[in-house]
Structures are given as C-alpha cells and as structure tokens.
Amino acid sequence: MSLLRALILAAALPAAALGxxxxxxxxxxxxxxSWQPEWCRQTGAARxxxxCAAGTGRGFTVHGLWPQHEKGWPEFCETAERDPSRRQNAAMGDIMGSAGLAAHQWRKHGRCTGLSAESYFAATRAAADAVVIPPVLAAPGAPLRLPPQEIEAAFLAANSALSADGVSIRCRDKALTEVRICLTRDLEPRDCAPDARRDCRDGALEIAPLR
Structure with missing residues (x-):
C-alpha cells in the first residue's frame, strides 16, 4: 500500500480506530x-x-474526573466493564450533586479509563478528597468578587503540591464556574497539557454565595 493511500485510509477511520x-x-x-451556586444560578434552578434547593449549602462539587491525552481527550469509549447500578450512581451524589451527573460522567468519561465503575468512582472520590478548598471559598455567605489570579493563588496556597500550570480557572459571564486540576494516572498533581491550560481572562469574577 502506498503511503498516500495509507494516509487517506487513516483519515477516514473513526477516532477509536486511531487510538x-x-x-x-x-x-x-x-x-x-464546579462552583455549584453558579451552576444553579445559570442552569440548575431553571430545571x-x-x-439547587435553598439550604443545600453546596460549594464546589465534582463535575467529573476526565481522562486526557497530551493533546485532546477520549470520550464515550467502548468498554467491557458494566455500567454502574442506580445505587452506585446515587452514592456519588454527596460529592457530585446528583446520581444523574454520576451516570453521565461514567458514560462519557469513566468508560474511557478502562476501570470498573466502582474503581472509577473510587478514584473520583479520592481525587476530590485530596484537594483542600481554600478558606475564602469554603462557605461564602455573600457574593464575593475575586480576580482569577487570586482564586488560583488561593488554591496553590492551600495545596502545596499544585503548580500554576496544573490549575485552570474557568468562568462564564464574568462569574466563577469551575476549577480544573490536572493529575497523573496515579492521582498525583502534574502540569496540564497546553490545550488544557486556558484560564479565564475576565477581571474580578463574581462568586455566587452558597444556597
């Protein structure tokens, strides 16, 4: 087979076939x-x-634990592992907010880890438990305004193993939405690949108070 034909065939293959x-x-x-008060304000309350009910008092919740390539990421992989049971999904609600999110994260990301659902959820919980939430963001009772750089600095101060290139602050409509932390496959802090280092470039971000 000529090199040109091989390249044409490779371009026609789905991503899974290319690894x-x-x-x-x-x-x-x-x-x-995810900063859940902001998710509730922008999306969840309308649903x-x-x-998002008053008095739930949640701050940061786990959006997901996402496997990454050094460029890009896999998603919706095929796996021989069984999907989690309703009980397993529900058990993640304390850190993820809902069983529905846990089920979705397994389908989109967990299957790509090669782990069982039990091991994936255990890894998600272990990764979240290892992160210290900065005191300034632990339980705000009123709206705060902080620049993205100060939010990042607060996470670095509270978690000495993290590096500036290993933390990404995300925003929407000049409000804090998410903090992303890069980890090795062994769940140790590491720098993010270049395509995952995008930080919010807005000025001071509004940080919605706990509900």
Missing part, C-alpha cells in the same frame, strides 16, 4: 470542580434541580 477513544489509553486526568 484516540480506546478504554484505558490516556495520559492523565483532569479533576473538574428545578434538587441540588
């Missing part, structure tokens, strides 16, 4: 921590999401 979406084939993780 981009094969379970267990990835380089590192992103732990995505009457139970986790």
């Amino acid at each position: 981009q979406d094969i379970a267990g084939r990835f380089d590192y993780y992103i732990l995505a921590l 009457s999401a139970p986790e």
Whole structure:
C-alpha cells in the first residue's frame, strides 16, 4: 500500500480506530470542580434541580474526573466493564450533586479509563478528597468578587503540591464556574497539557454565595 493511500485510509477511520477513544489509553486526568451556586444560578434552578434547593449549602462539587491525552481527550469509549447500578450512581451524589451527573460522567468519561465503575468512582472520590478548598471559598455567605489570579493563588496556597500550570480557572459571564486540576494516572498533581491550560481572562469574577 502506498503511503498516500495509507494516509487517506487513516483519515477516514473513526477516532477509536486511531487510538484516540480506546478504554484505558490516556495520559492523565483532569479533576473538574464546579462552583455549584453558579451552576444553579445559570442552569440548575431553571430545571428545578434538587441540588439547587435553598439550604443545600453546596460549594464546589465534582463535575467529573476526565481522562486526557497530551493533546485532546477520549470520550464515550467502548468498554467491557458494566455500567454502574442506580445505587452506585446515587452514592456519588454527596460529592457530585446528583446520581444523574454520576451516570453521565461514567458514560462519557469513566468508560474511557478502562476501570470498573466502582474503581472509577473510587478514584473520583479520592481525587476530590485530596484537594483542600481554600478558606475564602469554603462557605461564602455573600457574593464575593475575586480576580482569577487570586482564586488560583488561593488554591496553590492551600495545596502545596499544585503548580500554576496544573490549575485552570474557568468562568462564564464574568462569574466563577469551575476549577480544573490536572493529575497523573496515579492521582498525583502534574502540569496540564497546553490545550488544557486556558484560564479565564475576565477581571474580578463574581462568586455566587452558597444556597
């Protein structure tokens, strides 16, 4: 087969055939921590999401633990592992906010780890438990305004193993939405690949108070 024909055939193959979406084939993780009060304000309250009810008092919740390539990421991989049970999904509600999010994260990201659902959820919990939430963001009772650089600096001060290139602050409509932390496959802090280092470039961000 000529080199040109091989390249044409490769371009026609789906990502999975090229090794981009094969379970267990990835380089590192992103732990995505969502600022739930802002998610509730922008999205969840309109859906009457139970986790957005007054008095729930949630701050950062786990959006997901996402396997990453050094460029790009896999998603919706095929796996021989069984999907989690309703009980397993529900058990993640304390850190993820809802069983529905846990189920979705397994389908989109967990299957790509090559882990069982039990091991993936255990890894997600271990990664989240290892992160110290800065005191200034632990339980704000009123709206705060902080520049992205100060939010990042607060995480670095509270977690000495993190590096500036290993933390990404995300925003929407000049409000804090998410903090992403890059981890090795062993859940140790590491720098993010260049395509995952994008930080919010807005000025001071509004940080919605706990509900």
